[in-house]
Amino acid sequence: MTLSEKSWKIILVAIGLIYVLLRFWDLTDSCLWFDEIFSVHAATHSWNDLFGFVAQDLIHPPFFYVLLKLWIAVGGESLFWLRAFPVFFSCLALIPFYRLCRRLKLSYPSIAVALLIFAVNGCLIKYAQEVRMYSVLLCLSLFSMWLFVRYLDLGKSFWILTVVNIFLVHTHYFGWFVVLSEVAAICVLQRIKIGQILIMFGINLAVFAPWAWTVFRVSETNSGLAQNIGWMAKPNLVSIFQFAFDLVEPFYFQASSIDWQSNYLISVPILLVIVALQIIFITNWKSKDETAKRDFILLLIFIKLPCLLAFVASWILPQSIWGTRHLIIVFAPLTILITFFIETIEIKTLKIALVSAIMVFIGIAFVLKIVKPQPKFIWCAWENLAQNLDKNQANKIYVFEDLSAYHFWFALRESDNFKVLTVKNIDGLKEDTAYFLPRGFDGVQSAKIEEITDNKFYIAFQAKDWQEKEPPLRNFAVKGYKINEPKIIEAQGIKAFLVLVEK
Numbered sequence: 001m002t003l004s005e006k007s008w009k010i011i012l013v014a015i016g017l018i019y020v021l022l023r024f025w026d027l028t029d030s031c032l033w034f035d036e037i038f039s040v041h042a043a044t045h046s047w048n049d050l051f052g053f054v055a056q057d058l059i060h061p062p063f064f065y066v067l068l069k070l071w072i073a074v075g076g077e078s079l080f081w082l083r084a085f086p087v088f089f090s091c092l093a094l095i096p097f098y099r100l101c102r103r104l105k106l107s108y109p110s111i112a113v114a115l116l117i118f119a120v121n122g123c124l125i126k127y128a129q130e131v132r133m134y135s136v137l138l139c140l141s142l143f144s145m146w147l148f149v150r151y152l153d154l155g156k157s158f159w160i161l162t163v164v165n166i167f168l169v170h171t172h173y174f175g176w177f178v179v180l181s182e183v184a185a186i187c188v189l190q191r192i193k194i195g196q197i198l199i200m201f202g203i204n205l206a207v208f209a210p211w212a213w214t215v216f217r218v219s220e221t222n223s224g225l226a227q228n229i230g231w232m233a234k235p236n237l238v239s240i241f242q243f244a245f246d247l248v249e250p251f252y253f254q255a256s257s258i259d260w261q262s263n264y265l266i267s268v269p270i271l272l273v274i275v276a277l278q279i280i281f282i283t284n285w286k287s288k289d290e291t292a293k294r295d296f297i298l299l300l301i302f303i304k305l306p307c308l309l310a311f312v313a314s315w316i317l318p319q320s321i322w323g324t325r326h327l328i329i330v331f332a333p334l335t336i337l338i339t340f341f342i343e344t345i346e347i348k349t350l351k352i353a354l355v356s357a358i359m360v361f362i363g364i365a366f367v368l369k370i371v372k373p374q375p376k377f378i379w380c381a382w383e384n385l386a387q388n389l390d391k392n393q394a395n396k397i398y399v400f401e402d403l404s405a406y407h408f409w410f411a412l413r414e415s416d417n418f419k420v421l422t423v424k425n426i427d428g429l430k431e432d433t434a435y436f437l438p439r440g441f442d443g444v445q446s447a448k449i450e451e452i453t454d455n456k457f458y459i460a461f462q463a464k465d466w467q468e469k470e471p472p473l474r475n476f477a478v479k480g481y482k483i484n485e486p487k488i489i490e491a492q493g494i495k496a497f498l499v500l501v502e503k
Contacts, residue, residue: 003108005108008108008109008112009108011108011112012098012108012111012112012115015112015115015116015119016094016115016119018116018119019091019094019115019118019119020087020091022119022120022125023087023090023091023125023128023129024087025125026129026374027080027083027084027087027129028079028080028083029374030374030375030376030377030380031079031377031379031380031383032079032082032131032410033377033379033380034379034403034406034407034435035130035132036082036130036131036132037406037407037410038057038406038438039064039065039068039131039132039133040068040072040077040082040131040410041410041438041441042054042057042065042068042438043065043068043069043071043072044069044072044077045069047069050062050065050066050069051214052218052440053438053440053441055211055214055215055218056218056438056439056440057228057438057439058215058218058219058224058225058228059173059225059228059229060133060172060173061169061170061171061172061173061208061211062170062211063133063136063167063170063171064132064133064136064171064172067085067136068085068131071085082131083129083131085131086127086128086129086130086131086132086134086135086136087128087129087135089135089136089138089139090124090127090128090135090138090139092139093135093138093139093142093332094115095143096139096142096143096145096146096147097114097115097118097142097332098111098115099146100142100145100146100149100332100336101114101115101336101339103146103149103150103153104149104295104299104336104340105291105295106336106339106340106343107343110339110340110342110343111339113338113339113342113355113358114335114336114338114339116359116362117248117250117335117338117339117358117362118331118332118335120250120251120362120365120366121247121248121249121250121331121335122246122249122250122251122252122253122365123246123247123249123253123324123325123328123331124138124328124331125251125253126253126255127325127328132325133171133172134172134325134328136171136172137168137171137172137174137175137328137329138328138329138331138332140164140167140168140171140175141168141175141178141328141329141332142332143164144161144164144165144168144175144178144179144182145178145302145332145333147160147161147164148161148182148185149298151193152185152186152189152190152193152298155193158196158200161200162200162203162204165178165179165182165200165204166203166204166207166208169204169208170208170211172326174306174310174326174327174329175329177305177306177309177310177329178302178306178329179200179201179204180305180309181301181302181305181306182197182200183197183198183201184301184305185297185298185301185302188297188301189294189297189298225318225319226318226319227433227436229319229320229321230319230433230434231433231434232314232319232320232321232322232323233320233322234314234315234320234322235310235311235314235315235320235322239322240311242261242262242324243307243324243327244271245261245262245264245267245268245271246262246324247330247331247334248267248270248271248274249262249263249266249267249270249365250266250270250361250362250365250366251362251365251366251368251369252266252267252365252368252369255375255377256375256377256492259375263365263368266361266364266365266368269357269361270358270361273354273357273358274338274341276354277338277341277342277345277354278341280341280345280350281296281340281341281344281345284344284346288344292340292344295340296337296340299333299334299336299337299340300337302329302330302333303330303333303334303337306327306329306330307327307330310322310326310327342354342355375491375492376491376492377491377492378462378491378492378494378496379403379404379407380491381462381489381491381496382404382407382408382411382460382496383407383410383411384489385460385487385489385496385498386407386408386411386412387411388487388498389412389418389458389498391417391418393456393458393500394454394456394457394458394500394502395417395418395419396418396419396420396421396454396457396458397418397419397420397421397457397458397459397460398421398422398423398447398452398457398458398459398460399420399421399422399423399459399460399461400422400423400424400426400429400431400459400461400472401422401429401431401432401435402422402431402435402436402437402444403431403432403435404460404461404462404496405420405421405422405437405444406435406437406444408420408460409443409444413443419445420443420444420445421444421445421446421447422437422444422445422446422447423446423447423448423449423452423472424446425448426449426471426472426475427471428470428471429461429471429472449472449475449476449479452479455502455503456500456501456502456503457500457501457502458498458499458500458501459472459476459497459498459499459501460496460497460498460499461496461497462494462495462496462497463494463495463497464493464494464495465495466486466488466495466497468483473499476501480503481501481502481503482501482502482503483499483501484499484500484501484502485499486498486499487499
């Protein structure tokens, strides 16, 4: 029995509700982590200082921080309210996602399948809950794609598209890949409009130029991008396959380096089904009408060109820029392309079988998500340990890495009772240099261990076990300090220690 249009709309609303609920699921189970702290820190600067502070970070434009500042002004800085910010933009992205599917003339059943795959993607759920710019990037890129296809079909929405793209490139530099994809699509599909699209590109470039000049000037007086993204590896065959798994993985996302990169028993079969769909589509290429061929080429440009540009740039530039979160702009067009393949299959039983296979693996992934306990992250230990500080005992906390220093500072930022200091260059202690205190930030001071003469203070560090004959405990013991019993929090196979040290 064929369902009516009204019934399909009800189904779409139900899937949309699932989409929203999944993004609120476990929303506040984990603390803010390092990059999220930077987001809030930047957004709480005054309007006069915000843009300069963000510019010193070098790697992101300011629009996200402007929006977050306005969001905080409305509802404050509670964990739920902060995390609701990316969720809001992730949910807002449903509007252009649906409109794009309709503009590409997908049927309601195909839109329902596309929306469900989009809803359950583990990577999209993860970045919908992270107080960073990626959900805003996703939302604006979808608005841009929808408006572009509308402009391509009807010649309308040119100026709205131009404005949206201005916001897009000021949200994330990868927004330029969407703009370049639109220029490329015009060159391939409708060259008569190339003059107008170049006007759009030129306007975006002109509006973006002041920010680019600001960042360039700041970069001359600061350490370069290597400090920010030097840890990012250049893409190879393994990282490309991993990205492919991220694109199709339901519910799961690698939360930390000790987790599996993918749930391969789920992601590999789904990826194989998608490859089969593409083979079927290409095999029957000659039988497709011109509209189907155009839409396929258009979606392929939105998917392939950003990936190709990121790949090539990562090998040409001194530092790699390859990353799943940056390429969140290709998730929606890929999802739509998958259902586009399904819709064009003429054999009904084959179509049902392939869709059913995807749904079965989504169901299994959902069960695995339910039974798997929510992970506890070691970086949350610093916020919890900060609550154990007693100002009557000591008011200084010495830490040995920028990551824990920033977390302690953020947890104590409303208090004038404590001072956080970092002690570096201790033999035997390693630090993850991917995390560093923001440039232009003086809330945490540095100290040398030989210069520490306080009678009482706290030290905080992480290690696999409590070892008084290992650094940093040994370093203080040889200076004549008494090491008291520690407060301990364990997570991810590592222990975080807070210790009162005194003479």
